[in-house]
Amino acid sequence: MTNVMGRIWYDVRVRAWFIQIVILAGFVGTISWLAVNTAENLARRGIRTGFEFLSGAARFPIAESLIAYDPTSSYLRAFTVGLINTLHVSILTIVIATILGAVIGMGRRSANPVVANMAGVYVEVFRNTPLVVQLLFWYGLLTLAMPASRAALEPVPGVFLSLRGLFFPWPVWNETIALLLMIGVAGIAASISIAAISRRDGRLLKRRSLIHKTILAMSAVGIAAAIATGTVRFDWPALSGFNFEGGATLTPEFTALMVGLVLYTAAFVAEIVRGAIAAVPKGQWEAGWAVGLRERQILRLVVLPQALRLMVPPMTSQYLNVVKNTTLALAVGYPDFAAVVATTINQTNQAIEGVAILMAVYLSISLSISLFMNWYNASVALVQR
Incomplete structure (x- = not known):
């Protein structure tokens, strides 16, 4: 045994x-x-537990909301407003910071010493300054340096800039706007489909540029015709009392958060882009020169497709950081999801449930981004035979 x-x-x-x-x-x-x-x-x-509080009236205002909300709405509705605000800021930051970071990253590799040094200074300054300090700086600049509403700046007719934000005309929603959005989505889908098919069909690859230009021209003509014929109407801002009414508004809180997040994230994206391009063997450049390609063509057709495979993993981490960094919106008073949950906890004293919801939501967003980026990484990876 x-x-x-x-x-x-x-x-x-x-x-x-x-x-x-x-x-x-x-x-x-x-x-x-x-x-x-x-x-x-x-x-x-004597502290209650459970999630029954979600159906109760929130009893607090939310300054900015993309959907209808008032203090009589439920806590669940308030959470939805905060979540939409967080997703709104995150998506805009990811898109804009990726474009800006790519430009700065390639600027760091420029042969022009002025451009390269300016890009280097930008990266070092924004990467080595705490994000919350940057947010407070932009918020203070927007609120202290701007005039009151009655003395608002008007850089362009119909556009007003004051300490309460930037006010500008906005199209009134109607069937024409919906049709234009559908045309735009269809154009984007067609462009993506053409790009995917052209990888397999060499003949279509030669015509891809012409097809893209045709789609863009048709969309631009349609939008211009709709505006010229008056089928697209605009709501114009106008001074009413101490503030403007009508049109669309970029509040100082939203603007400070967006500017801070975009500039901070773009500095990291720039280094990712620069490092990925530098990692492509120099022989790829020499091969492009040998077949008569110009430097821009080599970068676009030879180097960037290879560098893209190296960018995706660190870009995934950076996009996850963007979502988590939105929680600093509380520093400038923007009502993101974390700020709404914090207010709810203060009112209901149900901290465990609030923190659990907060963790579950951010975990779900992070996993969704990771799954999408992993799928994209697998789609652009080299297939070993």
Whole structure:
């Protein structure tokens, strides 16, 4: 019997399973003890638990909302408003910072020393300054350096800039706007499809540029015709009392958050782009020159497709950081998801539920970004044969 037990114990697989079971049992036991202890302490203090509060009236205003909201709305509605605000800022930051960072990253490799040094100074300044300091700087600049509404600047007719934000005309939603959006989406889908098919069909690759230009020209003509014929109407801002009404508004809070996040993120994206391009072997440039390609053609057709495969993993981490950095919106007063949850916790005292929702939402967003970027990374990866 002793020999049998000894052989079982010295079996590598048995010991591995035993250790894992012990660790799992310890983890479950610790979580269970914490849950029971927390429940007893909450009950002793008379603090309610559960998620029933989500259906109750929020009773607090949200300064900026992309959907209808008022203080009589439920906490669930308030959470939805905060989540949409967070996604709105995150998506805009990712798109703009990626474009700006790519330009700056290629600028750092410029043969012009002025351009290269300016790009280098930009990257060093914004990467080595805390983001919250940058947000406060932009917010202070927008609120302290701008005039009051009655003395608002008007750089372009119909566009007003004051300490309350930037006010500009905005199209009134109607069937024509919906049709134009559908045309735009169809044009983007067609361009993506053409780009995908052209990789397999060399004949279409030669005509791809012409097809893209045709789609853009048709879309531009359609939009210009709709505006010229008056089928697209604009709502113009006008001074009313101490503020402007009508049109669209970029508030100082939103603008400071966007400017800070974009400039900060673009500095990191620039280094990712610069490093990926530098990692492509110099022989690829020489091969392009040997077949008569110009430098821009080599960069666009030879180097960037290879560098893109190196950019995707660090870009994924940077995009995840963008979502997490939006929680600093509280510093400038923008009502993102974290700010709405914090207000809810202060009112309901249900911190555990609030933090659990906060963690679940940000975890879901991060996993969604990771899954998408991993799928894209697999689609552009080289296939080994």
